[in-house]
Amino acid sequence: MPRLTLEERRFIADAMADGLGYAEIARRLNRPTSTVSREVARNIGSHGYQPEQAESVTRQRARRPKTTAPATKAGTARDRRDFEARLVAVLIEKGVPRMASRVMASLCVADSESLTAAELVRRLEVSPASVSAAIGYLTDLKLIRREHDGRRDRYVVDSDAMVRTSMASVLTMDRWARISHEGAILFGDSVAGDRMAKMGMFLEKFTEDMVASIDRWRHLLYP
Numbered sequence: 001m002p003r004l005t006l007e008e009r010r011f012i013a014d015a016m017a018d019g020l021g022y023a024e025i026a027r028r029l030n031r032p033t034s035t036v037s038r039e040v041a042r043n044i045g046s047h048g049y050q051p052e053q054a055e056s057v058t059r060q061r062a063r064r065p066k067t068t069a070p071a072t073k074a075g076t077a078r079d080r081r082d083f084e085a086r087l088v089a090v091l092i093e094k095g096v097p098r099m100a101s102r103v104m105a106s107l108c109v110a111d112s113e114s115l116t117a118a119e120l121v122r123r124l125e126v127s128p129a130s131v132s133a134a135i136g137y138l139t140d141l142k143l144i145r146r147e148h149d150g151r152r153d154r155y156v157v158d159s160d161a162m163v164r165t166s167m168a169s170v171l172t173m174d175r176w177a178r179i180s181h182e183g184a185i186l187f188g189d190s191v192a193g194d195r196m197a198k199m200g201m202f203l204e205k206f207t208e209d210m211v212a213s214i215d216r217w218r219h220l221l222y223p
Contacts (some may be wrong), residue, residue: 003058004031004039009051012036016049034145041142041164044211084109099126100134104143107157114147114154142168163214170210177203 004012008029015025022040026033043054075083084105091101106123107115115123120131135155138144142164147154180200187193 004035006051006055009039009054012039013049013051016040032148034147037142037164038145038160041160041167044167044215080109097134097137099130100137102126103131103134104138104157107144107155114156116152116154118152120155141165163217166210166214170207170214173203173207173210177207 008031011029012025015028020028022036023033026036029036039054040049043049043057087105087108088098088101091104092098096104102124103120106120117128117131117135120135121128124131135144135146139146143161144155144157145161145164147156177200180196180203183196184193184200187196
């Protein structure tokens with residue numbers, strides 16, 4: 001599918017300003033939702049999503065020569081299994097449900113670019129329903145994305161995963177900050193009002209710092 005045009009990027013910026021979600025924006029552009037979410041995740045900065053800047057960065061990225069990482073010696077099959085188990089344990093500790101953690105880990109360590117639901121079922125030796133629920137959970141968190149190869153859906157953990165899920169968290173925190181500020185005004189000079197005001201100030205500053213940090217890391221990952 002051809003890359004987004006500047007006009008489409010401007011439409012995304014205007015639609016986001018109007019409060020439209022990624023799915024609705026994608027529907028109006030006749031694009032996959034993942035295309036819109038990835039576009040915003042890769043190009044949003046401390047001043048929000050800027051279509052002209054996104055267009056310029058994308059053109060520069062397309063002109064850069066592709067580099068290949070030096071080959072390294074792979075671990076044994078047992079090493080890989082142990083690593084996958086430890087990755088699952090870390091994800092569970094983070095609060096990700098066990099099955100979703102197993103699916104995420106499987107996608108991370110897979111030799112192929114993506115896996116289908118059927119491949120995950122065979123790999124994990126669990127029911128299709130379990131895998132389907134885990135995929136839904138991980139997709140909602142923006143940790144994985146869905147691709148359609150013309151016959152079936154395939155699931156991917158790509159280099160943008162951390163950017164996408166971090167930005168999803170930022171947007172939630174931003175809404176929390178806004179509602180806290182509204183609460184401070186509503187409750188006025190009271191214990192509740194003071195509590196909401198302090199909460200709003202903290203969340204607003206925390207969100208600004210997160211966006212700046214994500215922006216710095218994105219430029220390091222995609223120079």
